[in-house]
Amino acid sequence: MGSAELGxxxxxxxxxxxxxxxxxNTGKSTVFNALTGLSQxxxxxxxxxxxxxxxxxxxxxxxxxxxxxxxxxxxLANSVEExxxxxxxxxxxxxxxxxVVDATCLExxxxxxxxxxxxxxRVVVCVNLIDEARRKHIEIDDRALSAxxxxxxxxxxxxxxxxxxRLVDTVRDVATGRINTAPQIPRYDHQIEEALLKLxxxxxxxxxxRCSSRWLALRLLDRDxxxxxLLEQWxxxxxxxxxxxxxxxxxxxx
Amino acid sequence: xxxxxxxHLGELLKEVDRVRPAGASNLNDTIVSSIYGRAEQIxxxxxxxxxxxxxxxxxxxxxxxxxxAFGFPAMLLLLAVVFWITxxxxxxxxxxxxxxxxxxxxxxxxxxxWLHAPAWVNGFFVEGVYRSVAWVVSVMxxxxxxxxxxxxxLEDMGYLPRAAFxxxxxxxxxxxxxxxxxxxxxxxxxxxxxxxxxxxxxxxxERLIAMLTNSFVPCNxxxxxxxxxxxxxxxxxxxxxxxxxxxxxxILLGIGITLAASWGLSKTLLKGIPSGFALELxxxxxxxxxxxIVRSIFDRTLFVLGRAVSxxxxxxxxxxxxxxIHVGGLSILAHCAGRLDPFAGLLGLDGFILMAFILxxxxxxxxxxxxxxxxxxxGSMVELDSLEALHRLFVVEHGxxxxxxxxxxxxxxxxxxxxTTLWTMWKESGxxxxxxxxxVIPLSVACIACAAVAQVSRLF
Numbered sequence: 001m002g003s004a005e006l007g008x009x010x011x012x013x014x015x016x017x018x019x020x021x022x023x024x025n026t027g028k029s030t031v032f033n034a035l036t037g038l039s040q041x042x043x044x045x046x047x048x049x050x051x052x053x054x055x056x057x058x059x060x061x062x063x064x065x066x067x068x069x070x071x072x073x074x075x076l077a078n079s080v081e082e083x084x085x086x087x088x089x090x091x092x093x094x095x096x097x098x099x100v101v102d103a104t105c106l107e108x109x110x111x112x113x114x115x116x117x118x119x120x121x122r123v124v125v126c127v128n129l130i131d132e133a134r135r136k137h138i139e140i141d142d143r144a145l146s147a148x149x150x151x152x153x154x155x156x157x158x159x160x161x162x163x164x165x166r167l168v169d170t171v172r173d174v175a176t177g178r179i180n181t182a183p184q185i186p187r188y189d190h191q192i193e194e195a196l197l198k199l200x201x202x203x204x205x206x207x208x209x210r211c212s213s214r215w216l217a218l219r220l221l222d223r224d225x226x227x228x229x230l231l232e233q234w235x236x237x238x239x240x241x242x243x244x245x246x247x248x249x250x251x252x253x254x
Numbered sequence: 255x256x257x258x259x260x261x262h263l264g265e266l267l268k269e270v271d272r273v274r275p276a277g278a279s280n281l282n283d284t285i286v287s288s289i290y291g292r293a294e295q296i297x298x299x300x301x302x303x304x305x306x307x308x309x310x311x312x313x314x315x316x317x318x319x320x321x322x323a324f325g326f327p328a329m330l331l332l333l334a335v336v337f338w339i340t341x342x343x344x345x346x347x348x349x350x351x352x353x354x355x356x357x358x359x360x361x362x363x364x365x366x367x368w369l370h371a372p373a374w375v376n377g378f379f380v381e382g383v384y385r386s387v388a389w390v391v392s393v394m395x396x397x398x399x400x401x402x403x404x405x406x407x408l409e410d411m412g413y414l415p416r417a418a419f420x421x422x423x424x425x426x427x428x429x430x431x432x433x434x435x436x437x438x439x440x441x442x443x444x445x446x447x448x449x450x451x452x453x454x455x456x457x458x459x460e461r462l463i464a465m466l467t468n469s470f471v472p473c474n475x476x477x478x479x480x481x482x483x484x485x486x487x488x489x490x491x492x493x494x495x496x497x498x499x500x501x502x503x504x505i506l507l508g509i510g511i512t513l514a515a516s517w518g519l520s521k522t523l524l525k526g527i528p529s530g531f532a533l534e535l536x537x538x539x540x541x542x543x544x545x546x547i548v549r550s551i552f553d554r555t556l557f558v559l560g561r562a563v564s565x566x567x568x569x570x571x572x573x574x575x576x577x578x579i580h581v582g583g584l585s586i587l588a589h590c591a592g593r594l595d596p597f598a599g600l601l602g603l604d605g606f607i608l609m610a611f612i613l614x615x616x617x618x619x620x621x622x623x624x625x626x627x628x629x630x631x632x633g634s635m636v637e638l639d640s641l642e643a644l645h646r647l648f649v650v651e652h653g654x655x656x657x658x659x660x661x662x663x664x665x666x667x668x669x670x671x672x673x674t675t676l677w678t679m680w681k682e683s684g685x686x687x688x689x690x691x692x693x694v695i696p697l698s699v700a701c702i703a704c705a706a707v708a709q710v711s712r713l714f
Contacts, residue, residue, distance in 0.1 A: 024536075025536035025537075076282075076286075079456050080453065080454075080456055081454070104537070106297050106300070106301050107293055107294055107296075107297035107301070108293075110292075110293035110296055110297060111289055111290060111293045113293075114289050114292055114293060115289065132537070132539075137303065137304040138301060138302070138303050138304075139301070139302040139303075139304065140300055140301055140302075141299075141300040141301075141302070142300075144299055144300045145296065145300040148296045148299060148300065149296070159542060186288055186289050186292045187288070188284065188285060188288050189284065189288070191275035192275060192281070192284065192285070194273075194275075195273040195274060195275055198269070198273045199266075199269065199270060199273060202265075202266050202269060203266065205262070206262055206263060206266060218285065220266075220267070220270045221270060221273075221274055221281060222281055222282050222285060228267070231263055231266075232260075232263060235260045235262065235263040236260055
């Protein structure tokens with residue numbers, strides 16, 4: 001589609017690429033609009049964002065290409081949306097991934113955050129709708145949350161613009177490497193961990209540092225067909241059609 | 255080819271099977287439950303709930319708005335209110351705009367005379383291009399400027415997913431996907447956008463059903479036409495109330511036919527079992543009225559208007575040429591209309607109306623402007639500054655009856671989608687066959703419905 005072409009060109013000019021992930025109805029598109037100044041139409045229902053929307057923002061002279069991924073509850077590739085979001089976070093190599101979560105139902109949203117952490121360490125958690133939460137007498141200890149996850153946490157009320165400056169600063173620092181994250185990845189029972197330990201080096205031989213070998217190993221153990229198919233494509237040296245890649249850098253196919 | 259890597263991968267996959275823990279059939283469950291356990295643990299540490307609010311208003315509202323008993327009446331009522339505000343509110347600004355724009359036309363004609371320009375310059379540019387643009391602006395702009403913000407307000411408050419929830423049961427029964435009602439809602443804005451939004455449906459079968467039936471809901475290009483014609487039908491009576499009911503009825507008819515067509519498709523061309531999905535209802539939120547109004551006017555209203563004007567201008571020019579180039583004493587348009595007349599008559603229309611629908615393939619917005627121009631080119635010159643003028647032109651001068659109005663509305667509601675939508679359909683489905691089906695199904699439904707009304711009315 002024409003928009004994809006346009007996006008490619010636009011991203012080529014960006015210094016950094018930032019992915020925006022999150023459950024449906026967390027105000028992800030509102031955050032996107034607030035950051036990019038685009039007035040993309042936002043409606044609030046599941047599955048509203050069908051394609052990836054792309055925009056950009058500039059801070060301290062650096063251009064950040066922002067990619068709004070479809071809202072998903074998990075990254076287990078049960079649906080098209082989940083696969084689009086997952087493939088981009090994993091293979092699109094964003095310099096930072098912002099996971100927008102709903103402050104009023106944090107627990108459910110944390111599942112996605114943990115799954116993102118397994119794929120990439122460069123994550124910023126944006127606890128949105130903090131005003132709604134306050135209205136419902138819910139308080140979130142963002143420092144404790146940041147300590148538990150090992151990545152920066154920023155509270156926002158995107159509709160009113162609260163917290164967005166801090167979000168921009170944090171995203172910039174994570175993308176440029178000024179902030180080093182130490183993600184606390186979920187641990188599994190020792191049988192799984194042992195199997196992962198055996199597989200990881202072999203996967204690293206195959207894919208190098210193009211993708212998290214631990215995550216790939218986990219997906220293989222789980223018999224994830226889409227991941228197996230992708231590895232086959234890689235091994236055969238064929239460009240993958242399904243994965244949205246940053247072609248201007250060509251880092252995946254190189 | 256890089257076969258060493260491939261064999262490497264083969265070994266790796268064997269290794270995976272070797273190291274996979276015993277009882278790996280529920281490995282996925284183990285992984286998922288580990289993650290959920292960790293999420294629960296973290297949430298327990300960082301979330302503090304002071305006191306639960308005493309009354310859960312969201313739930314109370316949902317009990318009414320999504321209940322079996324009140325869900326549909328509430329939905330109809332809300333839709334009716336939106337349409338009533340649109341119909342009743344649009345008249346006055348329409349008149350003001352029309353007066354201003356047709357004053358402009360007079361001035362332009364005066365300018366042409368002053369410049370001693372040849373007659374065709376005035377005809378082509380002023381009567382052709384300018385007049386069709388003026389009609390589109392004065393008749394379409396006010397309803398859109400009112401309808402879009404109202405609809406966006408409902409959306410922003412969180413009502414639309416509830417409407418989808420209510421309709422979900424019906425779509426399931428029709429063998430289609432529950433998400434189809436979301437794509438249908440999108441179609442109210444623009445059918446091309448509606449077809450694109452069908453991507454949210456995973457099953458290819460159900461996605462095709464949703465795409466093929468999307469044009470049965472009127473897009474905003476057809477709303478103004480339907481509203482104007484509804485106004486024509488109830489002239490002289492309690493206008494805005496009656497017109498609201500008619501438009502509402504047409505929309506219900508569109509939804510009904512969507513369901514019927516989906517059912518038919520799922521039993522014939524696209525057989526299969528409907529797949530399930532979970533529709534989560536988002537919380538109600540207080541809408542940001544100011545921002546919504548500004549946003550929907552700039553993003554939707556002016557966008558759609560711009561597109562309509564850019565299509566109406568060349569279409570106006572073409573129509574003027576067709577109406578003014580004479581072959582054998584008759585204009586090309588009249589020749590075509592004459593040829594179409596017998597068939598159109600069967601559908602309760604006339605040749606000019608059918609011709610207008612054919613010429614308006616690029617955009618449904620311009621059916622009425624084309625029709626007006628075709629009539630004006632053959633009849634006398636009238637200034638179209640209001641619904642009364644339209645009444646005079648259609649009913650008094652060209653012999654429209656209520657059957658003509660009803661059939662035109664039905665044809666507008668049901669006929670093939672515009673060329674943009676068809677092109678999008680082709681892009682999305684990747685198949686010319688299904689694109690053709692997307693045009694043929696609505697067209698045959700429209701012909702059958704119009705013929706039925708026309709023939710039945712003749713019995714009385």
